[in-house]
Amino acid sequence: METLIYTALFAPLVGSLFAAMFGMSPKTLLTGVVTSLLLFVSFVASVLLLQHVMAVGPVHATLMDWIVAGDMRIPFGFSVDEVTAVMMVVVTLVSTVVHIYSNGYMEHDKGFNRFFSYLSAFVFSMLVLVMSDNFLGLFIGWEGVGVCSWLLIGFWYHRKDESRDVNPSISPAWAANEAFIMNRIADLGMLIGIFLIYWNVGSLQYDQVFASVGQMSHGLLVAIGIFLFIGAMGKSAQFPLHTWLADAMEGPTPVSALIHAATMVTAGVYLVIRAHPLYSAIPEVGYFIAVVGTFVAIFAASMALVNRDLKRIIAYSTLSQLGYMFAAAGLGAYWVALFHLAAHAFFKALLFLGAGNVMHAMHDELDIFKMGGLKKVMGWTYAYMGIASLALAGIWPLAGFYSKDTILEVAFNEHTYGIWFVLWLTAGLTAFYSFRLVFLTFWSDERYKEYGFHPHEVQKYVLWAMAPLAILAVIFGWWKEEFMAFVTRLLPAYEMNEHTHHMLGVLIVVTLAIAIGGIVVAYLMYHKRLRRNPKIEASLPYRILSNQYYIPVFYDKAFAKPYAELSDIAWKEIDMQVVDATVDGIAKIVEESGDESRKMQNGNLSDYLKWMAAGALILAVLALVAALKS
Amino acid sequence: MIGLSHYLILSAILFSIGLVGVIRRKNLLMLFFATEIMLNAANVAFAAISSYYHDLSGQMFAFFIIAVAASEVAVGLGLLIVLYKKYGTLDLDNYTMLEG
Amino acid sequence: METFAFYLFSILIIGLFAVTVLSRNVLYAMTSLAAGMVLISGLFFLLGADFLGVVQLIVYVGAVMALYAFAMMFFDATSVIKEKNSSATTVFLLGGLSAVLLVVIFAAPSIGGNLQPLYPSPDGASNPQAVGLVLFTKYLVPFEVAAVMLLVAMIAGIILAGKKMEHRITSSEEENSGEKEMK
Numbered sequence: 061m062e063t064l065i066y067t068a069l070f071a072p073l074v075g076s077l078f079a080a081m082f083g084m085s086p087k088t089l090l091t092g093v094v095t096s097l098l099l100f101v102s103f104v105a106s107v108l109l110l111q112h113v114m115a116v117g118p119v120h121a122t123l124m125d126w127i128v129a130g131d132m133r134i135p136f137g138f139s140v141d142e143v144t145a146v147m148m149v150v151v152t153l154v155s156t157v158v159h160i161y162s163n164g165y166m167e168h169d170k171g172f173n174r175f176f177s178y179l180s181a182f183v184f185s186m187l188v189l190v191m192s193d194n195f196l197g198l199f200i201g202w203e204g205v206g207v208c209s210w211l212l213i214g215f216w217y218h219r220k221d222e223s224r225d226v227n228p229s230i231s232p233a234w235a236a237n238e239a240f241i242m243n244r245i246a247d248l249g250m251l252i253g254i255f256l257i258y259w260n261v262g263s264l265q266y267d268q269v270f271a272s273v274g275q276m277s278h279g280l281l282v283a284i285g286i287f288l289f290i291g292a293m294g295k296s297a298q299f300p301l302h303t304w305l306a307d308a309m310e311g312p313t314p315v316s317a318l319i320h321a322a323t324m325v326t327a328g329v330y331l332v333i334r335a336h337p338l339y340s341a342i343p344e345v346g347y348f349i350a351v352v353g354t355f356v357a358i359f360a361a362s363m364a365l366v367n368r369d370l371k372r373i374i375a376y377s378t379l380s381q382l383g384y385m386f387a388a389a390g391l392g393a394y395w396v397a398l399f400h401l402a403a404h405a406f407f408k409a410l411l412f413l414g415a416g417n418v419m420h421a422m423h424d425e426l427d428i429f430k431m432g433g434l435k436k437v438m439g440w441t442y443a444y445m446g447i448a449s450l451a452l453a454g455i456w457p458l459a460g461f462y463s464k465d466t467i468l469e470v471a472f473n474e475h476t477y478g479i480w481f482v483l484w485l486t487a488g489l490t491a492f493y494s495f496r497l498v499f500l501t502f503w504s505d506e507r508y509k510e511y512g513f514h515p516h517e518v519q520k521y522v523l524w525a526m527a528p529l530a531i532l533a534v535i536f537g538w539w540k541e542e543f544m545a546f547v548t549r550l551l552p553a554y555e556m557n558e559h560t561h562h563m564l565g566v567l568i569v570v571t572l573a574i575a576i577g578g579i580v581v582a583y584l585m586y587h588k589r590l591r592r593n594p595k596i597e598a599s600l601p602y603r604i605l606s607n608q609y610y611i612p613v614f615y616d617k618a619f620a621k622p623y624a625e626l627s628d629i630a631w632k633e634i635d636m637q638v639v640d641a642t643v644d645g646i647a648k649i650v651e652e653s654g655d656e657s658r659k660m661q662n663g664n665l666s667d668y669l670k671w672m673a674a675g676a677l678i679l680a681v682l683a684l685v686a687a688l689k690s
Numbered sequence: 691m692i693g694l695s696h697y698l699i700l701s702a703i704l705f706s707i708g709l710v711g712v713i714r715r716k717n718l719l720m721l722f723f724a725t726e727i728m729l730n731a732a733n734v735a736f737a738a739i740s741s742y743y744h745d746l747s748g749q750m751f752a753f754f755i756i757a758v759a760a761s762e763v764a765v766g767l768g769l770l771i772v773l774y775k776k777y778g779t780l781d782l783d784n785y786t787m788l789e790g
Numbered sequence: 791m792e793t794f795a796f797y798l799f800s801i802l803i804i805g806l807f808a809v810t811v812l813s814r815n816v817l818y819a820m821t822s823l824a825a826g827m828v829l830i831s832g833l834f835f836l837l838g839a840d841f842l843g844v845v846q847l848i849v850y851v852g853a854v855m856a857l858y859a860f861a862m863m864f865f866d867a868t869s870v871i872k873e874k875n876s877s878a879t880t881v882f883l884l885g886g887l888s889a890v891l892l893v894v895i896f897a898a899p900s901i902g903g904n905l906q907p908l909y910p911s912p913d914g915a916s917n918p919q920a921v922g923l924v925l926f927t928k929y930l931v932p933f934e935v936a937a938v939m940l941l942v943a944m945i946a947g948i949i950l951a952g953k954k955m956e957h958r959i960t961s962s963e964e965e966n967s968g969e970k971e972m973k
Contacts, residue, residue, distance in 0.1 A: 663786035670713045673884050680891045687895070692796045697837070699893050700800050704807060706889035711811035714881045719816060719858075719865065723823050726854070727807050730830050733846070741837040744910050746924045749842050750932075753925070756849050757936040761943030763854050767861040768950025774865055 061112060062121040065138055068105035068148060069187050071098040072155070076180035079173050087172035089163075095176045096159040099183060103152035110145040114546060118142070120193065127196075134264060139193035142550040143333060143398060146543075147190040150402050151323050153532075154409045155183045157525050158318040161413050164522035165314055165420060175215060175312065182208035186323050190330060194264040195254045198331070202295065203247070205324045210240040212319060213311040224613070228372075229307035236311075239304035246294020246301055253287030256280070270337035278342070285338055285345040288331060296328030296382045299356050303612050305379055306363075309371040313416030316371060321378045321412050322405035329385040329401050336394045336551060346390045347476075353386025354479045359609075361489040365496075366605045370415050370426045373497050377452060378408055380486060384467050387479060393470040394551040395544055400463035402543075407451035407460060407533040413526050414445035418501060421515035422508065428497060429590055430513075433506035437515050440523045442502045444530050449498050451533045453491035453575045462537030465571055472567060473560040487571055491578030499586035507590065697738030704731035718770055718780040722763070729759045795836055803829045816862060824855045841918040 075098035079091040112119060118141035126136035140148070159179065166172050185208055189201025214236030221231040229235045258264055260280060261272050273281065292298070297305035308320050319325070332339060332349065339346050360379035367373050381404045389397035421438060422431060435442040451460035464487060471480035508515060517523075544553075556564075585591060596602055604610065660671065708731060711724025733752045740748025774780055806826035813819045827850040834843035925933055 664783060665785055666713070666716055666782045670880070670884070673709060673713050673888070677884060677888050677891065680888065680895065684891060684895055692793050696796065696800075697833075700803075700833075702889050702892035703804060705892060706885045707804065707807045707811055709888055710881055710885035713884060714811070714878070717816070719862070720811075720819060722858075723810050723819055726823065726850075727810065727826070730827065730850075733842075734830060734833055737834050737837050737839045737842055741839060746920055749839050749921060750924060750929050752839075752842050753845065754932060754936055756845060757940055760849055760854060761939050763857050764943040764947035765950070767857055768947040770861065771864050771951045780865060 061109070061119045064105045064109050064112070065119060065121045065140060065191070066123075068102045068109060068152065069138065069184070069191060071102040071105070072180045072183040072187065074098055076177050076184060079177035079180060082173040083177055085173060086170070087167075091173045091176050092159070092163040092166075095180045096156065096163065099152065099156045099159045099180065102183070102187075103149075103156045106145070106148040106152045109140050110149050113140060113142060113145045118550075131262070134194060134196055136197065137193040137265075138191040138197075139266075140191060142547045143330075144190050146398060146402060146547060147330060148187065150405045151183065151186050151190065153528065154318060154322040154405055155179075155186075157529055158314045158409065158413070160525035161317075161416070161522055162312075162314040164519045165416055166312065169312075171215065175212075178208055178211045178215070179315070179318070182212065182319060182324070186327075189327055193266055195257060195266070195269070196264050198334075199247075199250065199254060202250070202291070202327065205319070205327065206240065206243045206247070206295075209243075209308070209319050209324055210236045212315040213239055213308045215311055215315070228369075228608070228612070229310050232310040235304070235307035235309075239308050242297075242301045242304040243294045246291050249287045249289075249294075250291020253284050253291065256284050256287065266334070270335075273337050273341050281338065281342050282345055285335075285342050286348075288335060288338075289345070289349055292328030292331045292386075293352070294328075295331075296325050296386070297379055298328070298352055298382065298386065299359060300611075302356065302360070302379055303608070303615060306372050306375045306608070307612075309369070309375050313371065313412060313419055316375070317409045317412030317416065320375065321408040325378065325382060326385070326401045326405065329382065329389060329397055332386070332389045333394045333398055333401075333551065336389075339389070340392065340552060343392070346392060348390070350387045350390030350471075350476070350479060353383040353388075353390055354482050355383070356380070357383030357387065357486045358482050358489070359383075361486045361493065363605055363608055364493040365489060366602055368427050368429050370418060370428050370431075370497065370501070371412070372426075373428075373493060374408070374411055374415055377411075377490060377494065378404075380490060381408065381452075383486075384464060384483065387483060388467045388470055391470050391474050391476065391479075392552070393467070393554040395547045395554060396463070396466045396470055398547055398551070399540065399543055400467060403451070403459040403463040403533075403536050406529050406536055407448045407458075410444055410526060410529040410533050411448035411452065413529070414441050414448060417441040417518045417522070418445075418515075420518055422513050425508075425511070425513065428500040429507070429592075430511050431501045431508055432504040432590065433502070434508070434515055435502040436506075438502070438517050440517060444523075444526055445498060445502070447530050447533055449494040452494050453579060454487055454571065455491075455575060455579075456572060457534075457537065459533050459536035461572075462540045465568060466540070468571055469556060469560060469564065469567055470554065472563065473556050484571060484574060488574035488578040491575040492582050495579045495582035496586055499582055500590060503587045505589040694738055694742040698735055701731045701735035701738070704728075704734065707731075716782045718773070718782060721782075722766060722770075725762070726759065729755055792836060795832070799829050799832050799836070802826075803833075816865075820855070820858055820862070824851055827851050827855070838917060840916075841921045 072095075075095035078098075079095050082088055082091050109119065118139060120137065120139040122135045122137040124136050125133065127134040159176070162175065162179065166175050169175065182205060185201050185204025187201070189198055189205060192198045192201060214233045217233045217236070219231050219233070221234060224230060229238075254264065257269055260276060261269050263269060276284075294301045305320060305325065309316055311320070339349070357380045360376045360383065364373045364376035364380070367376065381400070385397045385400050385404070388394075388400060417438065418431070418434065418441060419426065421434070421441075425431070447458070451458035454460045454464040468480060468483055468487070471477075471483055548554075560567075607613070660667075705728050708724045708726075708728030711727060712721055715721055715724060733755055736748040736752040736755070738748075740746060740752070770780065777784065803826050806822040806829070809822040810819045810826065813822065827846065831843040831846040831851070834840075834846055
């Protein structure tokens with residue numbers, strides 16, 4: 061079984077290193093094929109591991125002792141239990157699809173090899189993150205995915221900066237730095253959490269930490285829970301650290317599908333699920349998490365309502381769905397959060413890849429107001445995105461229906477009707493903006509002709525590669541019972557009470573109703589042609605929404621500008637006047653003393669002899685002093 | 691009674707005389723003489739210690755020092771002759787090839 | 791008797807060597823050096839190192855001094871040497887200080903008395919016998935190496951000072967002309 065673990069873990073690393081060897085050379089198809097194959101190997105190994113875990117139980121492997129210093133002993137170990145197995149299969153499946161897809165998508169890109177190197181490195185880091193059996197390994201993976209995300213968002217780093225009005229994310233390089241820095245802020249919180257754990261438990265192994273939850277004081281648990289959640293907030297882009305996710309759409313679309321929809325951003329949710337014994341002990345923090353998640357769900361959905369950028373809409377919907385996951389996890393229904401995580405990974409990756417197809421066809425145009433009527437030329441993509449949008453909107457019998465509906469039931473069951481109501485409303489908004497996107501892109505009048513685009517369908521193998529995701533987006537929800545039975549072997553089971561059971565039918569109908577309602581509204585508004593109302597677009601709420609509540613601007617003014625000025629002072633006043641001056645002074649002293657002592661070397665042998673005698677004398681004095689001391 | 695220290699002090703004085711010669715004289719030949727004095731000072735010290743501790747190692751070293759001194763004189767005088775032929779002087783102040 | 795001899799030798803040696811170091815005339819310097827060497831061999835005899843004293847006489851007074859004497863034929867030896875002697879104070883300060891220091895350092899272990907003989911002299915053997923025993927057993931390898939070194943030095947001396955060599959190290963004019971005459 062250890063072989064399987066290492067195969068699953070290291071195959072992407074091998075692929076990454078292989079592609080890195082050709083990193084600077086022009087495109088070689090080989091790198092794409094090799095990395096995809098290795099990813100497939102990793103996927104197969106993950107599936108076998110899943111089967112093994114199902115049949116036998118968790119597997120554990122220790123690669124080596126990593127840090128051994130005094131009382132501190134941190135092995136570099138991996139454990140594959142129910143949650144990890146699910147995460148591994150999801151990650152490797154989506155990664156494999158995205159790798160194959162990228163072969164087509166990045167076909168004409170100069171950085172083809174580099175791209176695959178980064179992408180495989182990301183998968184490796186993500187696997188370290190989910191497979192590690194201790195918090196430190198998780199943190200390594202956490203940082204690893206952060207670095208890969210930075211590399212991939214800024215993949216087209218050579219593009220120029222633009223003003224915020226032209227491009228809300230300014231430039232890929234800017235967006236990459238923003239993502240990285242936001243995550244650093246959050247990681248500080250997470251590190252403090254890990255330090256607190258180590259300080260109080262003396263170990264970072266999951267099993268030991270969670271075993272000692274009972275002995276820790278309540279206040280300490282709350283502190284650890286909150287600090288870890290801050291880390292999760294950064295990675296999963298929860299308010300107020302959410303701005304980077306939408307800007308991260310500057311990266312290539314397969315990256316958005318893999319990293320910023322399916323895998324990396326769910327790491328925060330994974331962390332909360334992983335630390336469920338901790339969070340179960342502190343329900344008030346859990347409630348806080350649920351509230352944040354709920355807020356982000358509707359907050360992000362509202363921004364998606366008016367956005368015109370194809371990828372940004374999907375990014376906001378990702379944000380919104382992450383909010384759902386946190387709401388579920390915060391309310392104690394960890395398995396539901398994991399279920400939604402997996403389902404979301406499938407349909408959101410599919411949605412992004414579909415969006416990538418559209419982008420490809422429209423020559424990197426992202427404005428959905430300039431599209432329309434694409435279903436005639438891009439039938440397959442239309443079908444895929446339709447399926448994904450239906451799943452996202454939560455229409456029976458697709459995957460999203462099962463997972464999202466369960467979250468709503470949980471919220472109802474917990475008597476947190478406020479949360480339930482907001483999430484319910486968000487479900488309607490989700491349906492509306494998803495289908496606004498679909499109708500504006502694939503239905504209505506063919507506006508692209510005005511702009512001189514000649515859309516075409518992508519390569520056949522790319523479409524085939526997307527098929528597994530589409531199938532899973534449809535059928536994944538049907539395995540809800542099996543999934544629950546499997547993961548609740550590790551996670552706490554969640555029981556609905558009598559009252560909820562009675563109301564179940566009503567709840568489902570109500571939820572479905574608002575989802576269908578959202579779709580119908582979108583259909584009425586957009587299925588024929590793009591209707592724009594200048595009055596609404598000029599109104600204050602619309603402007604607030606389309607400017608993302610002015611939060612990026614606020615961050616810019618409140619944090620970035622003062623910090624830049626502070627740095628300016630530090631540079632010109634402190635660094636140049638104090639630090640540089642000191643260093644230059646030392647150099648000057650050395651130079652001048654060298655100039656002076658150079659005169660000693662005058663070429664006269666007799667003088668040299670004198671110096672030699674003086675040196676010998678000094679040595680003799682030193683010897684005497686040393687002898688007297690001892 | 692003459693003790694070991696007497697010899698050692700004599701040796702030190704002779705060594706210092708040699709040292710003075712080395713750093714004072716400018717003529718290369720005189721430098722060689724001064725070097726011989728220093729080597730002999732060492733020999734005296736070796737022989738004295740050897741004698742007072744009843745250990746022949748000191749005398750052995752004195753032999754080897756004499757051998758080294760003889761070699762040094764042979765090679766050194768050869769070099770001196772070459773130098774004298776080339777520059778016509780043995781005064782150290784005239785050799786400034788080493789100036790950096 | 792021994793005390794008297796030691797002090798006599800010491801004073802004479804110091805005086806002669808001082809003449810060597812301070813004299814302006816090379817001939818005086820060399821003569822007094824040779825005399826000092828002879829007296830040092832006297833010290834060796836006093837110390838019971840008979841063989842060493844003999845070697846001192848033969849090698850130093852016989853060979854080395856003869857070499858110097860011959861070498862001086864090449865130089866303008868008889869003339870008084872003109873030297874620019876810079877500040878004598880520093881020179882004597884350095885010399886004096888090192889003398890004091892050396893005395894202190896040398897005296898320290900012998901007063902402490904913590905030295906142990908490594909190869910004690912064999913009993914009942916005269917000094918040359920004992921020297922021979924030690925030299926050809928414990929110090930055989932250094933002895934052979936010293937022999938090779940002397941050979942090398944001899945060859946080096948011949949080459950450096952020699953005139954009839956095919957590959958000359960020097961290239962002065964007079965040497966070339968001299969060579970022609972010889973031929």
